[in-house]
Amino acid sequence: MTDEATRRWLRATWPFVRDALPAAPARVIEIGCGPAGGFLPHLEAAGYDAVGVDPEAPVGARFHRMEFERYVPAAPVDAVVACTSLHHVDDLDHVVDRIAAAVRPGGTLVVVEWARERFDERTARWCFDRLPATDGEGWLHRHARNWRESGAGWAAYFEGWAEAERLHRSDDIVAALNRRFRTRSSTAAPYFFADLGITEDDERSAGVALTGLRYVGVA
Template sequence: MTDDATRRWLGATWTFVRTALPPAPARVVEIGCGPAGGFLPALAAAGYDAVGVDPEAPEGPQYRRMEFERWSPPAPADAVVACTSLHHVDDLDAVLERIAAATRPGAIVVVVEWARERFDERTATWCFDRLPPGDGWLHRHAARWRESGAPWPAYLDEWAATERLHRGDAIVAALGRRFRTRSVEAAPYFFADLGLSDDDERSAGIALTGLRYVGLAE
């Protein structure tokens, strides 16, 4: 994402994350905060004791520049936030076990993800028709699909297999085996890359491929 797209994404998603969290000053761990710092600035401003874990995290005392699988938390967290950081991990079950081990009983687990199996041709075409100038991941998919000459489902399945991407329904099922599910809902996913609002995508009549999950640690 561009800087503008990242800000648009974080701003639109923060309301969901904030509503799901326990009251400040709870201890919150964000997995995969990325080079932009994820929700850490918003968490700090809201009074949370928060840390972000990511190999590409920014410099700063609230960040840990490493893989979550290698990090040893100093104390159990009251909440964990994982935003688009699970669908591409090598071992989903191992990461979820680490999350369970890093949280206290009753902790909140907030996951924002992508259900790539819902990314159908109608939704892809809607996205590609609205691409702003640039060279983002959707631009690259539009060009590669055109060049491949393959039907969209075959193209998407081959790409997902090559990248070893987990399906959204598999992520939800794995979360449900380790945490007590409180809510699961579909949500907009592409709007930030397209320069649109999440409401624009929600009202477009396309598949909502975003995934928002809230669960409780046992």
């Protein structure tokens, strides 16, 4: 995502995260907060005792610049938030085990993820036709260009890329979560709206595949 798309994404997704969390001042770990700090500013403004963990996290007392696999909280926390980070990890089961160990019994896990296996050609073309020219080049711009230059069909191009990147499918992510957490909710959601400069409702009404995943579990 471009910086502006990231800001749009965080603003739009925060209400889902906020509504799933226990009441402030609960203790929260955000996994994969990224260089922009993720939801930490929103969490702190809402009164949460929150930290962010990411190798590229900003410098600051509330951030830990490391992989979550290496982070050891001082005590189990009330909630963990993982936003578009689980599909990237090397060992999914190990990371989910670490999350389960970090959350107190009865605590909450909030996950926002990408169901990359639902990103079909119709949805890809719809996205590429709507890419804004003003935010700079983002990941969808690169896919549009690389697919065109590959000369391959969308399914072959995209699956080859996903396998090379070793990206996990959403059904594998949910299966791993369900082995450690009790599911409170798991729903499909819009995913590309922030990159396209449109709203979640715009994406829903387009009739394209909803490739976002929003999951809430209880330890």
